[in-house]
Amino acid sequence: MAERKIGEVILDVHNISLRFGGVKALSDISFDVREHELRAIIGPNGAGKSSMLNCINGVYTPQEGSITFRGQKFSHMNSRQVAEMGVARTFQNLALFKGMSVLDNIMSGRNLKMKTNIFQQAIRFGAAEREESEHREAVEKIIDFLQIQAFRKTPVGRLPYGLQKRVDLGRALAMEPQVLLLDEPMAGMNVEEKQDMSRFILDVKDEYGTTIVLIEHDMGVVMDISDRVVVLDYGRKIGDGTPDEVRANADVVSAYLGTSQ
Amino acid sequence: MGFFLETVIGGLMSGMLYSLVALGFVLIFKASGVFNFAQGAMVLFAALAMARFSEWLPALLGIDNKVLGNLLAFAGAMVLMVVVAWLIERLVLSKLVNQEGITLLMATLGIAYFLDGFGQTLFGSAIYKIDVGLPKDPMFLLQNVFEGGVLVNKEDLYAAGIAATLVVVLSLFFQYTSTGRALRAVADDHQAAQSIGIPLNRIWVIVWSVAGFVALVAGIIWGSKLGVQFSLSLVALKALPVVILGGLTSVPGAIIGGLIIGVGEKVSEVYLGPTLGGGIEIWFGYVLVLFVLLVRPQGLFGEKIIDRV
Numbered sequence: 411m412a413e414r415k416i417g418e419v420i421l422d423v424h425n426i427s428l429r430f431g432g433v434k435a436l437s438d439i440s441f442d443v444r445e446h447e448l449r450a451i452i453g454p455n456g457a458g459k460s461s462m463l464n465c466i467n468g469v470y471t472p473q474e475g476s477i478t479f480r481g482q483k484f485s486h487m488n489s490r491q492v493a494e495m496g497v498a499r500t501f502q503n504l505a506l507f508k509g510m511s512v513l514d515n516i517m518s519g520r521n522l523k524m525k526t527n528i529f530q531q532a533i534r535f536g537a538a539e540r541e542e543s544e545h546r547e548a549v550e551k552i553i554d555f556l557q558i559q560a561f562r563k564t565p566v567g568r569l570p571y572g573l574q575k576r577v578d579l580g581r582a583l584a585m586e587p588q589v590l591l592l593d594e595p596m597a598g599m600n601v602e603e604k605q606d607m608s609r610f611i612l613d614v615k616d617e618y619g620t621t622i623v624l625i626e627h628d629m630g631v632v633m634d635i636s637d638r639v640v641v642l643d644y645g646r647k648i649g650d651g652t653p654d655e656v657r658a659n660a661d662v663v664s665a666y667l668g669t670s671q
Numbered sequence: 672m673g674f675f676l677e678t679v680i681g682g683l684m685s686g687m688l689y690s691l692v693a694l695g696f697v698l699i700f701k702a703s704g705v706f707n708f709a710q711g712a713m714v715l716f717a718a719l720a721m722a723r724f725s726e727w728l729p730a731l732l733g734i735d736n737k738v739l740g741n742l743l744a745f746a747g748a749m750v751l752m753v754v755v756a757w758l759i760e761r762l763v764l765s766k767l768v769n770q771e772g773i774t775l776l777m778a779t780l781g782i783a784y785f786l787d788g789f790g791q792t793l794f795g796s797a798i799y800k801i802d803v804g805l806p807k808d809p810m811f812l813l814q815n816v817f818e819g820g821v822l823v824n825k826e827d828l829y830a831a832g833i834a835a836t837l838v839v840v841l842s843l844f845f846q847y848t849s850t851g852r853a854l855r856a857v858a859d860d861h862q863a864a865q866s867i868g869i870p871l872n873r874i875w876v877i878v879w880s881v882a883g884f885v886a887l888v889a890g891i892i893w894g895s896k897l898g899v900q901f902s903l904s905l906v907a908l909k910a911l912p913v914v915i916l917g918g919l920t921s922v923p924g925a926i927i928g929g930l931i932i933g934v935g936e937k938v939s940e941v942y943l944g945p946t947l948g949g950g951i952e953i954w955f956g957y958v959l960v961l962f963v964l965l966v967r968p969q970g971l972f973g974e975k976i977i978d979r980v
Contacts, residue, residue: 467866469862488865489862489865489866490865490866490868490869490870490871493865493866493867493868494868498866498867499866501862501863501866505860505862505863505866506859506860506863507855507856507859507860507863507864508859509855509858509859509920510852510855510856510859514852514855515856517849517852518852518853518856518864518867518869519867520849521849521852521853521856521867521868521869522867522868524849538848541849542849545849581867582867584867585867585868
């Protein structure tokens with residue numbers, strides 16, 4: 411498959427500051443994400459990685475700064491509006507619809523793409539029926555892609571953790587997003603599961619051409635798969651660049667390993 | 672034998688009516704994870720609206736046809752229930768996104784008191800009647816099998832038919848449409864639902880409108896049986912054990928739960944009543960539920976809650 415060229419800046423985060431009362435979660439963070447890029451945000455516990463992602467996703471509204479997506483600046487957006495612009499996300503602590511089957515969970519990701527109204531659906535005839543089977547086809551592709559065919563009808567709550575993470579990814583993919591935000595997709599996984607997940611993420615990038623913003627704890631994985639890395643520590647940006655540049659950055663090393671006296 | 676059958680059929684009919692109220696609980700619980708204490712108040716409110724509109728609207732428009740008048744009143748009451756749903760979303764639920772279930776539960780308690788009071792302020796607190804032309808005369812079945820046949824109340828039969836239809840339509844809607852799926856998604860996780868672009872506010876208005884519709888149908892049927900008055904909001908207490916027995920998340924469960932309790936209480940009243948001293952109907956549902964909860968905490972048809980540790 412053809413490697414997609416990294417393109418123009420698609421998402422631009424500019425001087426973001428976020429406070430919860432007196433606690434400064436983020437201060438003055440700026441970075442950009444280019445099209446078809448895999449951009450990682452790393453940092454120790456409590457560095458503000460998830461807060462950063464939640465700002466982009468519209469869950470939090472930063473007090474200062476702006477976020478520009480495809481040339482469109484947004485502030486005071488809620489998650490749903492951000493979703494409509496073509497940004498999907500996965501969650502650090504799984505937020506799947508536990509009582510629903512794998513298929514229904516991923517189908518729910520197509521919600522924004524469904525155009526028929528509630529009354530057409532209620533009689534489920536003509537347009538609604540056609541629409542449902544069209545979307546079903548797209549969802550089946552995702553299920554194949556993530557290799558979870560065997561669990562289609564299983565309620566998600568019954569699946570092992572690693573597979574639930576895949577369903578979470580599948581639901582986000584079903585939105586056919588332009589930007590995919592992944593919040594610690596490999597947290598709590600063993601080495602083998604991490605390798606599987608890394609492969610899926612790279613395949614998403616290559617096959618769907620999706621731009622990916624990835625938050626991760628595990629330095630090793632991040633360095634292997636990302637194009638550029640932002641490093642946060644205590645809500646500040648302390649490094650930004652290619653994996654090699656970041657690895658050589660003295661601030662980053664001391665944040666992760668402590669400073670030698 | 673004929674008498675036993677009569678008792679069972681009577682139980683099935685009243686069970687169906689409990690189910691109708693229970694359905695309102697299940698709908699809102701399925702779609703927002705909230706146990707709606709206001710369901711009984713909504714039944715009363717809808718019934719009051721229906722009763723009064725069927726006097727006011729024909730008088731206002733000079734219509735003499737009873738069927739037309741009732742249809743108008745029904746449409747008017749339905750519009751009112753949608754407005755109520757919209758207001759509840761605007762003024763209460765939209766402020767409580769991502770809050771704990773208990774917070775929402777308390778809010779519905781508040782809504783219940785408000786609707787009880789507001790409905791009677793708006794429509795008056797006397798006893799009103801709803802007459803939608805349900806036949807009152809009893810009929811006798813199987814007269815050639817049993818002596819005297821089996822007595823069935825026609826009104827109950829119609830009511831049971833209406834309830835059954837509603838249930839089938841609603842469960843299909845929940846299971847097989849994308850809006851139904853969105854409703855279930857919202858019930859499971861607000862934040863995740865928003866992140867995939869499900870509009871929380873619109874979903875809530877839809878759910879409360881549908882619950883309002885079910886409350887209206889239940890209010891009309893109960894109202895034409897018992898008259899419309901404050902005690903109508905207490906039918907919710909009859910529906911409570913039904914929902915818990917059937918499982919809070921199951922539409923068919925609400926029906927089967929209703930039937931079990933309806934039949935159980937009638938049969939035990941008739942056959943155990945003389946020995947135990949009567950009044951069994953009042954507590955039967957609750958005691959049954961108590962025992963079911965010991966064995967199946969999620970109810971007979973509820974989704975099993977699995978926690979991975």
